[in-house]
Amino acid sequence: MRVITIKDISKKCGVSPATVSKALNGYGDISEATRELIQKTAQEMHYLPNAAARQLKTNTSHNIGIVYVDQTGSGLAHEYFSGVIDSAKEEAEKSGYDITFISSSIGYGSYVEHCRYRKCDGVLIVSDDFMSRQVQELVNSEIPTVIIDYIFDGHSSVLSKNVDGSYALTKYLIGKGHRKIAFIHGETTSVTSKRLSGFYNACSEEGIKIPEDYMIEARYHDPSASAEATRKLMMLRTPPTAIMYPDDYSYLGGMMELERLNLSIPEDVSVVGFDGIHLSQVLRPKLTTYYQDAPKIGKISAKKLIHTIEHKKTSVAEELEIPGKLLIGGSVAQI
Amino acid sequence: MRVITIKDISKKCGVSPATVSKALNGYGDISEATRELIQKTAQEMHYLPNAAARQLKTNTSHNIGIVYVDQTGSGLAHEYFSGVIDSAKEEAEKSGYDITFISSSIGYGSYVEHCRYRKCDGVLIVSDDFMSRQVQELVNSEIPTVIIDYIFDGHSSVLSKNVDGSYALTKYLIGKGHRKIAFIHGETTSVTSKRLSGFYNACSEEGIKIPEDYMIEARYHDPSASAEATRKLMMLRTPPTAIMYPDDYSYLGGMMELERLNLSIPEDVSVVGFDGIHLSQVLRPKLTTYYQDAPKIGKISAKKLIHTIEHKKTSVAEELEIPGKLLIGGSVAQI
DNA sequence: CGATAGTTCGAAACCGATTTAGAATAAAAG
DNA sequence: CTTTTATTCTAAATCGGTTTCGAACTATCG
Numbered sequence: 211m212r213v214i215t216i217k218d219i220s221k222k223c224g225v226s227p228a229t230v231s232k233a234l235n236g237y238g239d240i241s242e243a244t245r246e247l248i249q250k251t252a253q254e255m256h257y258l259p260n261a262a263a264r265q266l267k268t269n270t271s272h273n274i275g276i277v278y279v280d281q282t283g284s285g286l287a288h289e290y291f292s293g294v295i296d297s298a299k300e301e302a303e304k305s306g307y308d309i310t311f312i313s314s315s316i317g318y319g320s321y322v323e324h325c326r327y328r329k330c331d332g333v334l335i336v337s338d339d340f341m342s343r344q345v346q347e348l349v350n351s352e353i354p355t356v357i358i359d360y361i362f363d364g365h366s367s368v369l370s371k372n373v374d375g376s377y378a379l380t381k382y383l384i385g386k387g388h389r390k391i392a393f394i395h396g397e398t399t400s401v402t403s404k405r406l407s408g409f410y411n412a413c414s415e416e417g418i419k420i421p422e423d424y425m426i427e428a429r430y431h432d433p434s435a436s437a438e439a440t441r442k443l444m445m446l447r448t449p450p451t452a453i454m455y456p457d458d459y460s461y462l463g464g465m466m467e468l469e470r471l472n473l474s475i476p477e478d479v480s481v482v483g484f485d486g487i488h489l490s491q492v493l494r495p496k497l498t499t500y501y502q503d504a505p506k507i508g509k510i511s512a513k514k515l516i517h518t519i520e521h522k523k524t525s526v527a528e529e530l531e532i533p534g535k536l537l538i539g540g541s542v543a544q545i
Numbered sequence: 546m547r548v549i550t551i552k553d554i555s556k557k558c559g560v561s562p563a564t565v566s567k568a569l570n571g572y573g574d575i576s577e578a579t580r581e582l583i584q585k586t587a588q589e590m591h592y593l594p595n596a597a598a599r600q601l602k603t604n605t606s607h608n609i610g611i612v613y614v615d616q617t618g619s620g621l622a623h624e625y626f627s628g629v630i631d632s633a634k635e636e637a638e639k640s641g642y643d644i645t646f647i648s649s650s651i652g653y654g655s656y657v658e659h660c661r662y663r664k665c666d667g668v669l670i671v672s673d674d675f676m677s678r679q680v681q682e683l684v685n686s687e688i689p690t691v692i693i694d695y696i697f698d699g700h701s702s703v704l705s706k707n708v709d710g711s712y713a714l715t716k717y718l719i720g721k722g723h724r725k726i727a728f729i730h731g732e733t734t735s736v737t738s739k740r741l742s743g744f745y746n747a748c749s750e751e752g753i754k755i756p757e758d759y760m761i762e763a764r765y766h767d768p769s770a771s772a773e774a775t776r777k778l779m780m781l782r783t784p785p786t787a788i789m790y791p792d793d794y795s796y797l798g799g800m801m802e803l804e805r806l807n808l809s810i811p812e813d814v815s816v817v818g819f820d821g822i823h824l825s826q827v828l829r830p831k832l833t834t835y836y837q838d839a840p841k842i843g844k845i846s847a848k849k850l851i852h853t854i855e856h857k858k859t860s861v862a863e864e865l866e867i868p869g870k871l872l873i874g875g876s877v878a879q880i
Numbered sequence: 881c882g883a884t885a886g887t888t889c890g891a892a893a894c895c896g897a898t899t900t901a902g903a904a905t906a907a908a909a910g
Numbered sequence: 911c912t913t914t915t916a917t918t919c920t921a922a923a924t925c926g927g928t929t930t931c932g933a934a935c936t937a938t939c940g
Contacts, residue, residue, distance in 0.1 A: 213661075215926055226890045231928060239888060258653075261662050262600035263926035266895045271597070273645075292627055303649040308663060310608075310645050314638040318593075326548075327596050328643060462827050489824050492797050550896055561920045566898060574918060598896035601925045 214257045222251050234259075265329060274302050274515065275312040275330035277321055277348065279337040288431060288459065289487040291336055293504030294358055294511070298334055301512035307331070321348045332519045334358065334511055338430065340399065354522070356515040358507065361400040361529060366518065368511040368530045372401050375500035376408030376454075378536045379482045382498065383452045384416050387545040388480060392424040392450035394439045394464070396457070405484070409454070430456050433463025440464040444471055444479070451480060451545060458483035458490040458499055465493070476543035486537050496539030506532050549592045558586050569594075600664060609637050609850060610647040610665035612656055612683065614672040623766060623794065624822040626671055628839030629693055629846070633669055636847035642666070656683045667854045669693065669846055673765065675734065689857070691850040693842065696735040696864060701853065703846040703865045707736050710835035711743030711789075713871045714817045717833065718787045719751050722880040723815060727759040727785035729774040729799070731792075740819070744789070765791050768798025775799040779806055779814070786815060786880060793818035793825040793834055800828070811878035821872050831874030841867050 216234075220227045225244060233240045233248040240248075251257075265271045276295060299309045310328055318324040321344045325333055332354040337345055340360045349355055349362050357367045383391050393409055396402045413420055423446060428435035436455055440463070443450055455461040461483040465475070473479055475495060483490055486501025510530055518525040551569075555562045560579060568575045568583040575583075586592075600606045611630060634644045645663055653659040656679045660668055667689040672680055675695045684690055684697050692702045718726055728744055731737045748755055758781060763770035771790055775798070778785055790796040796818040800810070808814055810830060818825055821836025845865055853860040 213926095216928095217926080227927080228890055228892090228929080229888085231926095232889090235928085237929095241888060244888080256654075258658055258662050260601070260664075260926050262597045262606070262664060263895090264928080265597035266595070266601055266897085266926085267928045269895080289624075299646055299648065303651055306652050308645055310643055311634055313634065316638055317641050319591075323593055327593050329595075329597060465827070489827070492800070492824070492828065494829060551898095552896075562897080563899075563920055563922090564918085566896095567919090570898085572899095576918060579918080595896050598925090599898080601896080601927085602898045604925080 213260075214255045215260070216257075219248060219251050219255060219257055222255070223248050269329065270331050271329040272307050273310050273328060273330050274307045274512070275310050275325050275328065275333040277312045277333055277335045277337060277345070279313065279339055279342070279345070289489060290457070290459075290485045290502060290504050293487075294336060294508040295334075297505040297508030298512040299508075301509045302516065305516050307512075307516060320344045322351045322353070325351075325353055332356070332515045334515055335360075354515060354518045356511045356518065358511055359401050364527050366511075366514050366527045366530070367400075368507050368514065368532065369401060370500075370502040370507065370534045371531045372404035373408040373411070375484065375502070375534050375536075376405035377412045378408075379454060379484070379498070379500055380409050380412035382536060382538070383454070383480065383482065383542060384412065384418065386452075386480070386542050388452040388542075389418055390424070390448065390450040391418070391420065391452045391454065392426070392443045393420070393454045394426050394428050394436055394443075394456055394460070395454075396430040397427055424450055428456060428460065431459050433460055433466070435463065436460035437463035437467040440467040441471070444468075444473065449479070452542065453479060453481050455481065455483045458485040458487050458497060461490070461497060476541050480542040480545075482542060486534070491537070491539070493539075495541045497537075498539040498541045499537050501535040501537050503532050503534055548595075549590045550595065551592075554583060554586050554590060554592055557590070558583050604664070605666050606664040607642050608645050608663060608665050609642045609847070610645050610660050610663065610668040612647045612668055612670045612672060612680070614648065614674055614677070614680070624824060625792070625794075625820045625837060625839050628822075629671060629843040630669075632840040632843030633847040634843075636844045637851065640851050642847075642851060655679045657686045657688070660686075660688055667691070667850045669850055670695075689850060689853040691846045691853065693846055694736050699862050701846075701849050701862045701865070703842050703849065703867065704736060705835075705837040705842065705869045706866045707739035708743040708746070710819065710837070710869050710871075711740035712747045713743075714789060714819070714833070714835055715744050715747035717871060717873070718789070718815065718817065718877060719747065719753065721787075721815070721877050723787040723877075724753055725759070725783065725785040726753070726755065726787045726789065727761070727778045728755070728789045729761050729763050729771055729778075729791055729795070730789075731765040732762055759785055763791060763795065766794050768795055768801070770798065771795035772798035772802040775802040776806070779803070779808065784814070787877065788814060788816050790816065790818045793820040793822045793832060796825070796832060811876050815877040815880075817877060821869070826872070826874070828874075830876045832872075833874040833876045834872050836870040836872050838867050838869055 216227050216230045220230045229240060230248050233245045234252060302309060312321055312324050318327060334356055336358045349365060355365055357365055359369050361367045395406060426439040426442060428439045443453060455464055461481060468475060468479060475481055483497045483499035486499045490497035490499050510532060551562045551565045555565045564575060565583050568580045569587060637644060647656055647659050653662055669691055671693045684700060690700055692700055694704045696702045730741060761774040761777060763774045778788060790799055796816060803810060803814060810816055818832045818834035821834045825832035825834050845867060
């Protein structure tokens with residue numbers, strides 16, 4: 211049998227299509243009796259609204275785009291981002307929104323155009339590269355956006371309590387007796403500057419002065435960049451006794467490099483990460499790191515985005531900070 | 546300014562909307578001159594077709610659904626599945642297909658209904674649970690499907706060369722002198738039976754008889770199931786010298802359990818996994834495992850699905866086997 | 881009882897494209 | 911110069927809903 215449309219129901223019920231539409235969409239000017247009849251009939255006939263028709267007329271798709279750009283090319287394999295996306299998806303679905311990936315812009319001029327073509331009601335931006343023209347253009351477009359792990363003025367962001375996280379890690383290291391602490395930090399972004407200030411706060415509280423060559427920039431999620439930074443650090447006249455990595459994934463590069471240099475963790479050098487992905491907890495020694503609550507971040511950002519979509523006028527931009535947790539492993543030695 | 550429609554272009558060019566549509570879609574009955582004019586104008590005006598309108602009329606969405614069910618609840622965090630999905634996405638986008646997640650059926654009766662509502666031209670099924678009614682229903686629907694890691698009669702599947710993989714692993718163990726090999730294998734599925742036959746082939750070639758209690762079923766991607774199985778195995782009067790795990794992720798459970806039992810790898814017991822996810826290669830010792838070419842699997846399945854969609858009548862169901870690779874780590878001892 | 885208000889419903893326009901069937905014109909043939 | 915054929919274009923229907931505005935009817939009120 212053909213696909214059931216609103217017209218089929220209207221015939222069966224002896225009412226007009228307009229009435230059916232209203233009955234199904236909870237309009238007030240339909241009597242209880244006909245509403246029930248129509249709903250029952252729709253059920254019986256396995257009626258399924260036509261998303262395209264609805265979208266065409268209402269100009270909303272109940273679709274959320276996810277822009278996920280991963281410069282390092284490891285795809286969805288980043289556990290942290292995967293976690294965020296996955297839980298955002300779940301949350302969105304609860305409100306009847308589906309997820310469409312806007313990762314690529316092939317065939318369209320840009321992300322914005324891709325979103326417009328698919329009429330995404332809103333977009334979640336999870337990216338490694340917020341500086342790209344395409345992302346900028348998207349953020350400045352008419353499409354509601356929520357941004358993960360980055361701050362754009364006048365837009366809502368969701369991120370971890372980065373200051374706290376990095377502060378906690380630093381404090382922990384200091385508590386273990388470390389004074390010569392190196393920080394391999396990510397490229398300059400709003401997140402990085404927060405982590406830096408957490409770091410400096412902790413240091414200055416303890417009266418510790420960090421030499422300049424202990425601070426090295428290395429791209430997030432890029433093990434080889436962190437490997438190189440690690441090498442540089444350990445080559446210094448006075449190498450650090452502890453290294454903070456931009457993230458757990460990057461730490462893998464450091465780990466390998468230390469292996470190559472025949473240095474063992476934590477005997478020769480202590481390390482901490484950031485993210486608390488599953489991976490970090492199965493390494494030996496277990497990595498001491500700051501857990502970012504990816505599920506919560508995803509959930510909150512979906513909620514915020516949907517709220518923004520559905521209350522365009524009243525909704526205001528917010529910067530939402532989600533608490534994480536210090537995970538203590540065995541990667542830091544007492545000295 | 547408003548969104549540009551085909552009508553705006555038609556006005557500007559002094560032709561009918563019909564002509565514009567045809568010019569833009571490569572119909573033959575349009576003169577070169579007008580076609581060029583129209584295309585240029587469309588460019589200039591930043592025309593973007595309305596996906597909904599097109600979909601409504603043509604009844605195709607250029608949208609591919611991905612059903613990803615993850616019973617274990619770890620979401621997209623499974624690196625293998627993430628890899629498959631990610632590369633399928635990339636491939637699909639090359640052909641102008643977008644990806645919509647059909648993971649949930651909340652708000653719809655079922656996956657099929659969800660797909661029908663969004664008018665997915667086809668569906669990629671990546672699941673932990675192919676026995677579920679919903680998946681069955683979807684596979685038996687009118688919607689073209691390609692299935693990852695499972696075989697449904699009359700449908701296309703893409704999977705690794707499981708027989709070879711498990712054969713290679715077993716052979717490797719035997720080559721290292723192992724005779725007492727236990728196999729913690731996944732639940733009964735087409736994939737599992739292939740892996741079992743690869744295993745038995747290798748064993749019988751070498752004249753090795755595996756006792757029944759060396760064969761334990763444990764759910765795929767369930768570390769705790771594998772942990773329990775590991776415990777059982779090591780409690781046997783004559784425990785195995787080597788254990789094969791259903792997959793790398795499950796191995797983590799085994800790893801922890803062996804740690805708890807104070808057994809070291811590979812000195813006390815040798816282990817191998819299956820999947821070759823990144824994780825397995827940063828563990829120490831590095832896990833010996835069979836790498837499944839997730840990117841290739843994703844790519845091929847997207848290709849096959851799109852081909853099926855675009856050549857419904859001529860396309861035939863295929864079972865595509867993608868070769869993987871034995872990754873030799875340090876988790877197997879010579880005895 | 882006529883006027884007014886309130887309920888319930890339907891006609892019709894509309895969203896933006898695609899596509900069929902045929903019109904108009906030009907070119908070729910007789 | 912008429913007829914045929916090819917070429918290029920358009921009118922109009924259509925996809926399946928939503929929504930406005932008014933019609934029809936019933937109930938309420940003075």
